[in-house]
Structure formats: structure tokens, C-alpha cells
Amino acid sequence: MDNRIRKILTLFRGRILGASLGVTFALMLIIFGFWQTVFILVCGVIGYYLGARFDSDEDFRGFLERVLPPVD
Incomplete structure (x- = not known):
């Protein structure tokens, strides 16, 4: 199980980082x-x-x- 998650995180690192930054930016816009x-x-x-x-x-x-x- 842990190996599959690590493989997915490694394979889609850019997409996960981009989505996380986008959601963080959107929340900051809404809050601040x-x-x-x-x-x-x-x-x-x-x-x-x-x-x-x-x-x-x-x-x-x-x-x-x-x-x-x-x-x-």
C-alpha cells in the first residue's frame, strides 16, 4: 500500500503540486x-x-x- 502511494506521488508530483498551489491560492483569495x-x-x-x-x-x-x- 505504502509503495503504491509513493509511486503515485512520484509519478504525478507536478500535477499534485500544481493542484495544491491552485487550491491554496484560491482559498487565500477567498479569505484575504x-x-x-x-x-x-x-x-x-x-x-x-x-x-x-x-x-x-x-x-x-x-x-x-x-x-x-x-x-x-
Whole structure:
């Protein structure tokens, strides 16, 4: 039984992920509204980007200096 479920999840991974994301997005639209959902998604994307940068062993201070250059 467990092997069949694992095989189905592996075989249809993209479809399951897409359907889950679609249902989650629809529920967020219903619960929060359009602009709040967009804000939540933008914050999530920014958080993902920053997390990926820190996972790649980039120095936080170097990142901030590159994004926000010092003012003379």
C-alpha cells in the first residue's frame, strides 16, 4: 500500500503540486482578498530569495552594501 502511494506521488508530483498551489491560492483569495493575497505572495517570494542568498553562503553585510550602497 505504502509503495503504491509513493509511486503515485512520484509519478504525478507536478500535477499534485500544481493542484495544491491552485487550491491554496484560491482559498487565500477567498479569505484575504486580492491585494492582501498579492502582498503575502510578494513577501513569500522576497523571503525565499533572501533565504536562497544566505544558503549560498553570501555575507549579509556584503549583500546589504550591494543592495543599499553607502551614502556619501
